[in-house]
Amino acid sequence: MISKQASKPLIQVVRRLAFLHVTHNPSGWRSFPSTSGGLRHCSTQRRPLQRKQSRATASMLMMRRVLLRVAAPHHQRGLAEPGLRSLVTSARARVQAEQRQGSTGGGAASVTVGDREVRVDWGDGSSNAFSFIWLQDHSPAVLHPTSRQRMIDTVSIDPTEAPEAISVKGNELHLSWKSSREANTPPTIYNLDWLRANAYGGDASDSSTASTPRATGAAHQASTAKTKASGWSMLGPVSYVQPKTWYGPELPLQSFDAREDSHDAQRAVLETLLRDGLVHLHHMPEGRDALRAVFQRFGMLRRTFYADDIWDLRVVADADVNDTAMTTIELPPHTDCTYHAMPPGLQLFSCLQNRATGGESWFVDGRAIYDTLARESPEAADFFATTVLPFYCIEDGIYLCAEGKVFTLDANKQLTQFRYNNSDRGPLAGMPAHVVDAFYTHLPVLTRVMLSDELALLKRVKDNEMVVVDNHRCLHARKAFQGARSFVGAYIDMDHFHSQCRLHGLELARA
Ligand SMILES: C[N+](C)(C)CCCC[C@H](N)C(=O)O
Numbered sequence: 485m486i487s488k489q490a491s492k493p494l495i496q497v498v499r500r501l502a503f504l505h506v507t508h509n510p511s512g513w514r515s516f517p518s519t520s521g522g523l524r525h526c527s528t529q530r531r532p533l534q535r536k537q538s539r540a541t542a543s544m545l546m547m548r549r550v551l552l553r554v555a556a557p558h559h560q561r562g563l564a565e566p567g568l569r570s571l572v573t574s575a576r577a578r579v580q581a582e583q584r585q586g587s588t589g590g591g592a593a594s595v596t597v598g599d600r601e602v603r604v605d606w607g608d609g610s611s612n613a614f615s616f617i618w619l620q621d622h623s624p625a626v627l628h629p630t631s632r633q634r635m636i637d638t639v640s641i642d643p644t645e646a647p648e649a650i651s652v653k654g655n656e657l658h659l660s661w662k663s664s665r666e667a668n669t670p671p672t673i674y675n676l677d678w679l680r681a682n683a684y685g686g687d688a689s690d691s692s693t694a695s696t697p698r699a700t701g702a703a704h705q706a707s708t709a710k711t712k713a714s715g716w717s718m719l720g721p722v723s724y725v726q727p728k729t730w731y732g733p734e735l736p737l738q739s740f741d742a743r744e745d746s747h748d749a750q751r752a753v754l755e756t757l758l759r760d761g762l763v764h765l766h767h768m769p770e771g772r773d774a775l776r777a778v779f780q781r782f783g784m785l786r787r788t789f790y791a792d793d794i795w796d797l798r799v800v801a802d803a804d805v806n807d808t809a810m811t812t813i814e815l816p817p818h819t820d821c822t823y824h825a826m827p828p829g830l831q832l833f834s835c836l837q838n839r840a841t842g843g844e845s846w847f848v849d850g851r852a853i854y855d856t857l858a859r860e861s862p863e864a865a866d867f868f869a870t871t872v873l874p875f876y877c878i879e880d881g882i883y884l885c886a887e888g889k890v891f892t893l894d895a896n897k898q899l900t901q902f903r904y905n906n907s908d909r910g911p912l913a914g915m916p917a918h919v920v921d922a923f924y925t926h927l928p929v930l931t932r933v934m935l936s937d938e939l940a941l942l943k944r945v946k947d948n949e950m951v952v953v954d955n956h957r958c959l960h961a962r963k964a965f966q967g968a969r970s971f972v973g974a975y976i977d978m979d980h981f982h983s984q985c986r987l988h989g990l991e992l993a994r995a
């Protein structure tokens with residue numbers, strides 16, 4: 485005998501079945517109450533798709549089926565149906581039968597169905613629960629076949645609808661829903677790696693992907709392709725990379741051969757950049773197109789008013805100087821594009837020629853600056869972590885202004901963004917006098933730390949070498965120089981850099 489509570493989900497399922505049965509229009513049209521009270525009709529004619537039918541038609545039909553499935557608000561679904569109890573009994577029995585088959589399906593994972601959720605036991609002592617609505621809302625079957633966008637209105641999913649069948653088959657979890665079946669949409673099939681990587685709730689830490697075997701490059705790509713076909717992009721098992729703060733010369737600046745372009749070689753470069761905020765490459769190719777290809781390994785190049793993609797960094801005639809970078813003077817530690825609401829995430833400096841006397845590149849870890857300042861002058865650290873400062877850039881036809889704090893911190897007081905360039909700081913206008921006074925009190929303290937030898941990493945970048953800097957963390961600078969010195973480079977948005985990292989199985993660990 486099934487308790488009333490336990491049978492509730494199944495009653496909903498049967499009601500949906502009954503609703504569709506009663507309202508299905510014999511002429512092949514299904515009518516359902518529209519929110520406006522009138523009846524909207526959608527053809528449910530199900531002619532077998534003609535072989536010649538385009539992919540687009542197929543996907544449109546699939547989308548229509550998905551949309552039909554949820555078009556009727558669930559609170560209007562369902563009418564009493566005679567013989568309800570017998571239907572409920574047989575449906576529940578089917579779920580239990582599937583469970584037994586699933587739990588003895590030979591896979592390490594097994595499942596149990598509760599009143600509102602499915603618990604997946606990963607077979608290693610940890611488990612995660614997924615609510616019925618979560619399992620429907622994240623089903624690959626509700627994603628657009630090519631764009632993989634969610635095509636259902638989440639709020640129209642009946643949260644009490646239990647799966648009518650569930651089983652573990654190899655590395656997949658298979659679920660079927662009466663509502664899906666009725667809407668003629670495919671059953672739900674989850675890749676168990678994906679499911680575990682996207683678990684939530686109390687046991688999530690047990691199912692952290694750190695414990696999930698990390699796919700090698702090739703396997704990862706394959707699983708990405710496979711899961712992509714079945715819906716979600718498979719972020720797959722990823723390695724979470726902890727940033728490692730460095731103080732000046734102590735950083736062993738990692739250097740890689742730019743000619744190594746395998747998936748795993750690039751993964752090592754990206755991992756270093758995620759961890760250190762700085763990475764060095766040697767044996768960079770000749771020619772702009774070849775350089776562009778190497779730059780793009782780090783993400784899509786960002787267009788700015790400096791260039792559509794690759795910019796030049798070299799000395800120009802005094803009359804043509806639109807930025808002091810195009811001179812021979814020393815540039816103190818700073819981050820670039822502080823005058824943009826979102827400064828670029830990466831800055832790439834690729835050396836074409838360096839015959840100069842002087843001109844060493846100079847890098848400072850913004851994490852070390854914050855840690856040092858917080859230790860030596862907590863009030864200065866707090867001021868620059870809470871005070872919004874203006875930055876600007878005026879060029880021909882350009883007038884950019886943005887504001888931001890020097891230190892943007894996360895909830896654990898970890899630096900998520902450093903923003904400062906004294907050259908590009910705008911007028912301290914319109915702020916209380918005490919804030920202006922405090923700025924001039926604390927700036928010398930910040931500057932001393934930024935310029936300190938203890939935090940300075942000097943590197944003479946030579947011909948056909950490149951340094952890539954995390955522009956949200958690591959400051960860059962250069963010593964004054966005389967002689968021939970020219971670079972090309974590019975900016976890359978942080979989103980696109982992190983996208984490249986994920987495609988290589990890497991994610992920045994959040995403290
Ligand atoms: C690198 N590139 C030559 C494009 C621009 C150099 C100017 C950077 C600017 N002063 C800033 O700090 O944002």
Ligand SMILES: O=C(O)CCC(=O)C(=O)O
Binds near residue numbers: 820833
């Ligand atoms: O010339 C250099 O090495 C650095 C130039 C610079 O700071 C910049 O382009 O933002």
